[in-house]
Amino acid sequence: MLEVLIFYFSALVAIAGAVLMIVQRNPVASVLYLILSLAAQAVLYIQLSALFIGALLIIVYAGAILVLFLFVIMLLNLRGEHFEDKGPRLGRATKYALSVLFFAEFVVIIKELAFTERAGMLAAETAADFGGVEPVAELLYTKYLYPFELTSVLLLVAVVGAVLMAKREKTARQEDI
Amino acid sequence: MSLTTIAVIAALKVIVFLGAVLTGCAWATWLERKLVGHFQHRMGPSYAGPYGLLQPIADAIKLIFKEDFMPDGAEKIMYTLAPMIAFIPALLSFAVIPFGDEVTIMGQQIDLVISDLNIGILFIFAVTSLGVYGIVLAGWSSGSKYSLLGGIRSSAQMISYEIAYGLSIIGVILVAGTLSMKELVVQQASFFDWFIFRQPVGFVLFVICAIAETNRAPFDLPEAESELVAGYHTEYSSMKFAMFFIGEYANMIAVACIATTIFLGGWQGPLFPPVVWFAIKVFLFMCFYVWLRATLPRFRYDQLMNFGWKALFPLALLNTMVTALLKTIG
Numbered sequence: 001m002l003e004v005l006i007f008y009f010s011a012l013v014a015i016a017g018a019v020l021m022i023v024q025r026n027p028v029a030s031v032l033y034l035i036l037s038l039a040a041q042a043v044l045y046i047q048l049s050a051l052f053i054g055a056l057l058i059i060v061y062a063g064a065i066l067v068l069f070l071f072v073i074m075l076l077n078l079r080g081e082h083f084e085d086k087g088p089r090l091g092r093a094t095k096y097a098l099s100v101l102f103f104a105e106f107v108v109i110i111k112e113l114a115f116t117e118r119a120g121m122l123a124a125e126t127a128a129d130f131g132g133v134e135p136v137a138e139l140l141y142t143k144y145l146y147p148f149e150l151t152s153v154l155l156l157v158a159v160v161g162a163v164l165m166a167k168r169e170k171t172a173r174q175e176d177i
Numbered sequence: 178m179s180l181t182t183i184a185v186i187a188a189l190k191v192i193v194f195l196g197a198v199l200t201g202c203a204w205a206t207w208l209e210r211k212l213v214g215h216f217q218h219r220m221g222p223s224y225a226g227p228y229g230l231l232q233p234i235a236d237a238i239k240l241i242f243k244e245d246f247m248p249d250g251a252e253k254i255m256y257t258l259a260p261m262i263a264f265i266p267a268l269l270s271f272a273v274i275p276f277g278d279e280v281t282i283m284g285q286q287i288d289l290v291i292s293d294l295n296i297g298i299l300f301i302f303a304v305t306s307l308g309v310y311g312i313v314l315a316g317w318s319s320g321s322k323y324s325l326l327g328g329i330r331s332s333a334q335m336i337s338y339e340i341a342y343g344l345s346i347i348g349v350i351l352v353a354g355t356l357s358m359k360e361l362v363v364q365q366a367s368f369f370d371w372f373i374f375r376q377p378v379g380f381v382l383f384v385i386c387a388i389a390e391t392n393r394a395p396f397d398l399p400e401a402e403s404e405l406v407a408g409y410h411t412e413y414s415s416m417k418f419a420m421f422f423i424g425e426y427a428n429m430i431a432v433a434c435i436a437t438t439i440f441l442g443g444w445q446g447p448l449f450p451p452v453v454w455f456a457i458k459v460f461l462f463m464c465f466y467v468w469l470r471a472t473l474p475r476f477r478y479d480q481l482m483n484f485g486w487k488a489l490f491p492l493a494l495l496n497t498m499v500t501a502l503l504k505t506i507g
Contacts, residue, residue, distance in 0.1 A: 028255070028317060035310070055299040059343075063306025064336065067313070071332040074317050074325065133296065133356060 007047060014040035027073045031066055038062050050131020182285070190291050198271055202426040203233040209467045216471035237419075245415040250320025259318055260413065260420035263311020267427035269304040273297040274434045275359045277444045277451035289452065290359055297358035298350065301435060302343060305390065308428065309335040312392070315421070316409040327408025330478065331392065337485040338389040344493035345382035348500040349439055352376065362443030373440040378496045380440045382489060387432040389485070391425065394470040396481060433462035
């Protein structure tokens with residue numbers, strides 16, 4: 001009974017946080033609602049006894065990435081008014097088409113995961129400690145080794161790109177002088 | 178044990194531990210002022226009670242009755258929320274710290290840890306990484322240049338040091354093969370098994386990064402009073418200021434507890450009961466904190482960043498690699 005209550009509460013908070021994040025004018029408030037949503041998701045993971053994944057979600061996303069987001073927002077000193085009256089970047093038709101497309105994808109995934117026989121199979125396949133340190137590490141370093149290593153290459157490319165951009169700006173400024 | 182007994186014991190543990198930690202925070206301010214006073218050939222607080230021991234109570238009363246001021250340009254909701262966001266994560270990390278061995282009280286086996294999670298260390302890193310939001314939001318919502326600069330500095334500093342902070346304990350985790358705080362203490366039964374001897378580089382890295390994470394001297398750039406007035410909490414007063422203040426001391430005590438548990442053998446020790454040993458070690462670590470503050474001058478900001486990224490981070494990586502190599506070889 002308690003578990004069900006906790007589940008519905010966290011699920012509600014996660015979804016409400018996500019919705020509130022999108023409808024905010026103020027970017028700082030958006031970041032905060034995203035953190036709220038992530039915290040609720042971490043609770044859901046922990047309820048599935050995936051403690052490790054829940055902790056990682058908080059450490060990596062809430063503790064590191066979103067701090068960077070907030071840092072950038074503060075550095076540029078963005079307030080709500082920066083996002084008003086800019087005029088549409090995409091046409092109205094494109095917006096509606098994209099919304100319908102994403103919603104359709106959402107419905108298909110939910111249907112596939114929750115309302116078919118596959119859902120039961122998925123639940124049966126996962127071991128009780130599927131979210132622990134060892135099961136996650138084993139999957140990462142055996143079954144998903146190549147995608148995992150490729151991600152690190154991706155990150156390296158991003159780092160090199162960031163360094164390049166920072167350098168270019170500096171030389172450009174020196175030329176100005 | 179029935180369900181009610183378990184619930185009652187858990188609730189009692191939370192109340193007792195939180196009470197102990199908050200009391201510790203109050204008298205940690207006294208300890209710091211007294212010690213810094215003596216380091217500088219002054220007496221420190223000495224009027225309120227014997228040796229000024231009642232000073233924290235006087236301070237608390239003063240803070241409660243001060244005017245709770247809110248600047249005109251502040252973002253009202255976040256200005257109020259920020260001290261709470263800074264304060265709560267500081268207390269959460271105490272949930273997984275083992276204060277002592279199992280004891281038997283009134284026929285009940287009681288484990289002196291609120292919750293022995295099997296990912297205890299990760300839990301601590303998860304909740305402490307959230308503490309930065311309080312500081313950042315306080316800086317942003319105050320509507321003051323000094324606060325904003327303090328907040329930005331703080332976020333940059335904490336992101337930079339958090340990486341080395343996390344890596345510094347990977348060595349210990351590799352050697353111990355567990356993430357549970359209780360299990361770590363059990364593995365440090367004899368003196369030379371303490372992880373400070375098995376992971377000396379890790380310990381030094383941990384202490385340096387922990388001081389930066391708690392924004393203490395010589396890394397207290399976010400509140401550098403000579404340039405930023407008081408940094409992120411410039412505009413705060415009364416109990417909102419007090420929450421930042423208590424939060425900072427709670428963080429210090431948390432770091433002292435974590436260092437004690439991971440590197441200094443936790444509650445292990447001869448003769449005295451485990452809880453006493455734990456308290457002694459935490460106390461000595463707090464004195465070390467104050468000693469550093471009274472001794473070292475503040476870093477310059479670019480020095481702080483260079484030191485974090487170019488010295489601590491590579492050293493932490495190297496330590497992890499060497500430990501992993503040694504572990505694999507034999």
